[in-house]
Amino acid sequence: MPTRTARELEKQPTGAPVEEDLHALVTLAERVTKHPAEIRPAEIATAAATAQSRGEFLDAVGVIIGFNFVTRVANALGVDPEIPSWLGRFEFARHLARSSTAMLLRWFVDLSPRQPGLRPVEENLNALGRRFGEIGIESLPECFRPLKEAPHLLEVQRELFEAHLKQIGPAGKIGMDLCAFMAAGLTTLDEIGAPLLRGQVAEWVQRHGTESPDCLLNGGQESPCGSAPLDVVVARFARDVTRRSYSITNERVEELRSLGLNDERILDLVCGIALWNACGRLEILLGGLPCSPEQALGPMSRSAQRQVAATR
Amino acid sequence: MAYIRTISPWQARGELRRVYQEIRRDMVGSRPFPLALTAWNIMRVFSLRPTLLRAFERCFLLTMWGGRLRRQAKEALGVTVSQANRCEY
Numbered sequence: 496m497p498t499r500t501a502r503e504l505e506k507q508p509t510g511a512p513v514e515e516d517l518h519a520l521v522t523l524a525e526r527v528t529k530h531p532a533e534i535r536p537a538e539i540a541t542a543a544a545t546a547q548s549r550g551e552f553l554d555a556v557g558v559i560i561g562f563n564f565v566t567r568v569a570n571a572l573g574v575d576p577e578i579p580s581w582l583g584r585f586e587f588a589r590h591l592a593r594s595s596t597a598m599l600l601r602w603f604v605d606l607s608p609r610q611p612g613l614r615p616v617e618e619n620l621n622a623l624g625r626r627f628g629e630i631g632i633e634s635l636p637e638c639f640r641p642l643k644e645a646p647h648l649l650e651v652q653r654e655l656f657e658a659h660l661k662q663i664g665p666a667g668k669i670g671m672d673l674c675a676f677m678a679a680g681l682t683t684l685d686e687i688g689a690p691l692l693r694g695q696v697a698e699w700v701q702r703h704g705t706e707s708p709d710c711l712l713n714g715g716q717e718s719p720c721g722s723a724p725l726d727v728v729v730a731r732f733a734r735d736v737t738r739r740s741y742s743i744t745n746e747r748v749e750e751l752r753s754l755g756l757n758d759e760r761i762l763d764l765v766c767g768i769a770l771w772n773a774c775g776r777l778e779i780l781l782g783g784l785p786c787s788p789e790q791a792l793g794p795m796s797r798s799a800q801r802q803v804a805a806t807r
Numbered sequence: 808m809a810y811i812r813t814i815s816p817w818q819a820r821g822e823l824r825r826v827y828q829e830i831r832r833d834m835v836g837s838r839p840f841p842l843a844l845t846a847w848n849i850m851r852v853f854s855l856r857p858t859l860l861r862a863f864e865r866c867f868l869l870t871m872w873g874g875r876l877r878r879q880a881k882e883a884l885g886v887t888v889s890q891a892n893r894c895e896y
Binding site: 500501504505508511513517520521524525528529548550551553554555557558559561562563565566567568569570571572573574575576577611613645647648650651654655657658659661739740741745748758759761762763766 | 808809810811812847848849852853855856858859861862863865866867868869870871872873874875876879880881882883884885886887888889890891892893894895896
């Protein structure tokens with residue numbers, strides 16, 4: 496991308512000099528990132544209509560949700576820029592460092608399109624369905640089904656969920672704290688306004704929330720420091736990572752640590768929140784996507800779309 | 808410095824080292840490139856969970872290299888979301 500365009504996008508994305516189809520996608524990306532609950536299906540339909548093809552629109556959705564995941568992880572865990580911040584004080588040095596990095600990437604990294612190996616679509620859908628079943632969500636959330644048309648994005652979702660909810664041991668125990676994952680999910684989806692996914696998570700919380708003695712949803716009775724209950728702190732953390740991840744400081748992470756979460760669990764928690772942020776936006780973006788006759792998404796997806804439209 | 812502990816390529820052993828090596832192979836092929844230069848800070852933050860790191864890297868490749876949308880559009884969308892989330896990284 497030309498440096499000037501990149502700078503304009505950094506300053507004001509919707510005012511950057513880009514092509515019409517890209518302008519519509521950039522506007523949608525900004526809206527769904529900042530105000531997901533306010534997005535109307537018509538906005539999504541407009542952006543989808545200006546895209547070159549339905550496939551390209553789905554690719555754009557993949558990039559939008561991917562960056563919603565990774566920027567939240569980077570903000571919430573204080574990931575340093577590759578170019579040291581002290582260099583930012585000297586514009587010339589910063590420019591030089593950026594140019595050298597870009598040149599290094601162009602020389603050594605192959606940026607041309609590749610087709611990484613993909614597993615069959617049905618296998619990926621079944622695997623996702625099984626994974627959700629294992630954590631107690633019986634039906635695969637609707638937001639994943641339209642990804643049949645974008646197999647590489649379906650593969651992405653499978654990769655992330657499998658890694659996140661990784662089974663360990665023959666008993667099939669979930670690798671991360673499932674209660675934390677679901678509690679964070681409920682808060683996150685409340686903020687984003689993804690009704691179908693939120694409904695499934697809320698149902699799970701009602702069924703399982705208080706069963707486990709060490710569940711975060713039981714009122715945080717085991718909170719070791721005796722201060723704010725862990726569930727409240729986790730919910731507040733999830734809300735802030737969702738609303739304004741840039742405001743998360745080391746002190747907030749220390750607060751989690753002081754309540755007994757080690758670094759591995761903090762990483763799990765942040766990734767979980769970021770994953771729910773991505774999935775909630777996936778539901779919003781694909782729920783508002785018009786269904787063309789030749790690329791029907793299936794009856795369940797259409798009914799899901801009607802439900803999404805009805806709740807707004 | 809990240810808010811959580813990270814494991815650098817120099818300290819990495821076992822599965823994590825293998826994942827760092829896979830990332831280097833995906834980025835620069837078989838060129839003799841220092842491991843540290845392809846293990847970016849955003850990747851190191853996942854280092855406590857090598858499985859997550861491997862999934863993240865594969866997802867990055869699939870999203871940015873796969874599909875039909877042109878590269879420039881993908882970069883523009885990435886910059887837009889980063890700007891909207893005020894992500895300095």
